[in-house]
Amino acid sequence: KSGPMDTIVSLCKRRGFVFPASEIYGGIGNTYDYGPLGVELLRHVKDAWWSRVVTSREDVVGLDSAIIQNPQTWVTSGHVGGFSDPMVDCKKCKSRFRADKLDDARCPEKPSKQPGQCEGELTEPREFNLMFKTNLGAVESTSSVAYLRPETAQGIFLNFKNVLESARIKPPFGIAQIGKSFRNEITPGNFVFRTREFEQAEMEFFVPPDEEQKWYDFWRKARFDWYVEMGIRPEKLRMREHDKEELAHYSTATADIEYEYPFGWGELEGIACRTDFDLKRHSEASGKDLVYFDPQTKEHYTPYVIEPAGGINRMALTFLIDAYEEEELEKDTRVVLRFHPEIAPITCAIFPLVKKDGMPEKAKEVEKLLRRARMSVFYDEAGAIGRRYRRQDEVGTPYCVTVDGDTLESDVVTVRDRDSMEQEKVKISELPTYLLEKMDG
Ligand code: ATP
Structure with a gap:
């Protein structure tokens, strides 16, 4: 008997959507390659996102920034100090788990038990930084340490002034980017839902501070509606506001668009109020002025930011799961993926x-x-x-x-x-x- 997730995974392999990466060498845990149909699916998801968020709007422009930026970027953004998950080890089997997600985790030796409820004892939680480190140049010394970006957003903040001055655009306006991000997740899993390498679609929308709420409302609704228009069943979607304890260090309000996956409700996309946190911090750290001057009101201000941030691979998986149907016909049954025509590979x-x-x-x-x-x-x-x-x-x-x-x-x-x-x-x-x-x- 196979559950819906197993069915999706085997369909993906058989029909050339998704293959386990490095398969001929025994794979590399929870890493995937996209086959001929998978790559078309991803491309169509990206096109649909870009066309809605960028091309159809007069107030959003695009960017493609480098994956490896000056490492100071991640010190300033708070990622070096704080982009971590609490991790525990099992003293017996040495497996590692996210301390805040133990309910969802299973002991690898006794899959019916949660870690800690089997024979193994768990260590105290400790913080584990999720950024991948690498070295620039031929000399391996601390001075050449750099990071693979864990989000595309910072590349946008670094280019705020470049875009503002070259694109002749003024707040409220957005800068959008689609690209790879990397996180050394403690427990990747659920197929392509959580992997260490993935593609993000993010947009930083810069607004006058007093328009923050208006644009937060606007983007939450716009992003939610997009999924419904792209064919996702609305009863499988919900909007969940974060409470104060859950908010990231840079955020005053965040809502997740969640989907009911076969393994439970999970985040599909987040919409966050990032205030002027990032621009102000980068301005202080770099000594560069990242303030906007409004020639009409003669006001100087640092714009506030509303950020819709979603994962392309997670969107593709969601479209796949939601589209899947075994339909009873008069004489037989057929498997059909009811993709929106724009999304279909x-x-x-x-x-x-x-x-x-x-x-x-x-x-x-x-x-x-x-x-x-x-x-x-x-x-x-x-x-x-x-x-x-x-x-x-x-x-x-x-x-x-x-x-x-x-x-x-x-x-x-x-x-x-x-x-x-x-x-x-x-x-x-x-x-x-x-x-x-x-x-x-
Ligand atoms: P989580 O709490 O699940 O780790 P997050 O809140 O850290 O996720 P964000 O930083 O808000 O995630 O990232 C924005 C989007 O990027 C997510 O909504 C998701 O679609 C996607 N994403 C984040 N991490 C991963 C990952 N490891 N694999 C695939 N997609 C991811």
Whole structure:
């Protein structure tokens, strides 16, 4: 018997979404590589995020900052001193656990028990810094220590003035970034939910201090609504405000958008009020002025920051889990991933009905046409048409186009919709527009 998580993990491996990393060498714990479909899924998640948060808005611009910054960055931001989780060791099996997440943890030797409730005794908790250290240059000395970024946000703060002066933009405005972050998590796990290397999508929205609440409300709602629009079932989502004890050192208010995973409720994205903490600290530490001067009101101020921060891999996993369905049909069942068309790795599959009479050649022409329209497509001529539909259902392809006898006669193809399984005849010349309109809903 397999639970939904096992089902997702094996589907991901079998169909080429996610592979265990370094598999031929026995793997490297909780690290994953993304296969042909996984990489398209990630790319579409990133595109959808970027298009909503950056391209569609006149007040947000993008940035791509370095993963390794001057190490002073992380001293100033508080990460060197305080970016840690409390860790305990089991004195018997030497496993390490997060002291604040013991309820969710299991003893590796006795999986029915929590750590500490088996035979092993736990050490007192101690703080474990989550940043990965590395050395710059050829000489391994303390002076060359640097860190892999644990969040993309600091690169944005460091470039606040550069962007402000070059992009001719003024508060309220945002700087967005998608990129890899690294955290030496004590207990990674739940597949790609928590890994040591992951991709973040973050946006720092700089506002006049008295507009903090307004924009906090705005971004919480905007981000929550985006997940619903992208097809996540609303009853599986909730917004959870942090209480005072839970808040990070830089934050006066934070809310998590949580999803109900097969392993329980977990954070999908956080929206935080970071106040003027980061800009002020970097300004003090660097001696550089990071104040905004408003030429209209003649006021100088350090903007406050609202930050929506989500993980791309965690979003992709959430879309996968939420989309998964085993649907009972009249005669059999089918596995279907009900991805939003914008998110689906393959947008359209193209099949010749049979492998003869010139149908494959015609289908190849249709494939070329859709590739030219920059659509993610897949050509398949192997096996019965029903089996080919099922294979596409299982990876969430919203549209399948079949070339049949009618196509050869009058240039019309059959478009089959994944969810309704209904079929419609469409003229080839109108196909790209037809599909794009369908995608837009
Ligand atoms: P947690 O408390 O679960 O460790 P966090 O509150 O430290 O997470 P943030 O610093 O708010 O997480 O990071 C923003 C987002 O980045 C998270 O909502 C999540 O989607 C993603 N993220 C954080 N850590 C990881 C990780 N180890 N693996 C995958 N995604 C992550």
